[in-house]
Amino acid sequence: MRNSRSNGRLHKPLETPAAHSDTINSMVVIRAGMVLSGGKDRRAVLTNSDNGEVYNMWQNRSEINKICYRNYVAKHSLIAAGRDGNLSYFMFQPEYSNEPIATFEGHKFGVTGVVNISEQQFMSGSRDCSVKLWDIETAKTVLTSTINRNLVTHLTYNYNTRLVAQTSEDKSVRLWDPRNMEIAVEFPRKRHIQMYCEFSGDDRLFSCSNGFNNDGCEITSYDLRNTRNVREIRGHEANVTSLAVVHLDLSRKLLASVSADRHIRLWRIEEDGESVLKPLWNEEVPLEADNLQVCTYADGHIIVSGGKGRLIHYQAKLAAQRVILDVQLIQKSQTIGQSSSSHVIRSSS
16 A cells, blocks of 8 residues: 655645535535535535535534435435434425425434435434334335344445445444345444445445454445455554445446544455455545545545535546546635645555
C-alpha cells in the first residue's frame, strides 16, 4: 500500500459553504452529481456535489439518522429516519411544502435503517430490535419482526436479489427477505459491533465494525454464493463507520471505507478475476466526526462527509497504472479553514 502526494495539485478545488450545520449522519446518491443527505441538525439536503449548489432543504422534527430516496412515476421523494423513532415522508415537487406529507409511527426508539423496496413499500430497522415493512399509502405497518438484542445499525437493499442486508449491535449480519420478513441468511456472529453494510453486485456483501487500537476495526467480505467463504481485513484504528463501492470504469471496482480515525482507505476487491480484499491506499481526511460517511457514483466519484456539515468530493482517476485521487470540491463552514490537495495512488497492478 502506498500513501504519497503528487508534486503538484491537478487544480484548485471549488470551495462552497456547508449546507448542514452539524454532523451528516447519512448520504445517498440519487444520480451522478446529486447527493441527498440527512444530519444531526434535523435537515435533509439535496446538493449538487459538483458545484456545491443546494437544490432543496427539508426540516425534520428530530435528528435524521438515515435517509432513503424514492422515485416512481416521476415523483421524487425521501424518507427520513428520525432519532425520535418516527419516519417522515417528504416530496421533492414544488407544489408540496417542506413539511412531511406523512409520518410513520411504530418504532419505540431511534430508526437506524431505512430502504426502499417497491413503489408501495419500504423497510425500516430500529434500536428497538425490530425491523418493519411499511405500506407507503396507508402509513401502516405490513409486517414486523423482532429479535432480541438486534439493535439495527444499517440496512441496504439489493434490487436484483430482492434481499435486505442488515448490521446490528449484537455483532450479527443478516439477510432478510422482505416479502415475508423472514431471515434468509444469518452469518456467524462477529467479535465486534457491525456498523454498516454494502452490496457489491449480486454475490458479494461487505460489512465493517467498531473497535480501537487495531482491535476490531475490520472489514468483512461475504460470498453470498458460499456463506462460509468469509474474508477479513484490518487497517483502520477506530470505528469503521461507512463503506461504498467505487466504480472506476465499467470493469474495475474498489472499496472505499471511512473511519473515526479520520481516514479514508481504498481496498482492491478483485485481482486477476478473483475476489480479494487488499489494502491499496490510506488518506487522512480533514474532517472532524466520529461518524464519517461515504457514498459514490460512476467514474470514481467519492463523497465523504464529516462534522459541522463539512463534505469533500474526490474523484479517483486511472492514469498510466496509477489512480489519482483528486479533490473536486470542499463544503465547509466559513469560519474553519482546511487544506486541499490532490494525491497519487500508485497501483500495484
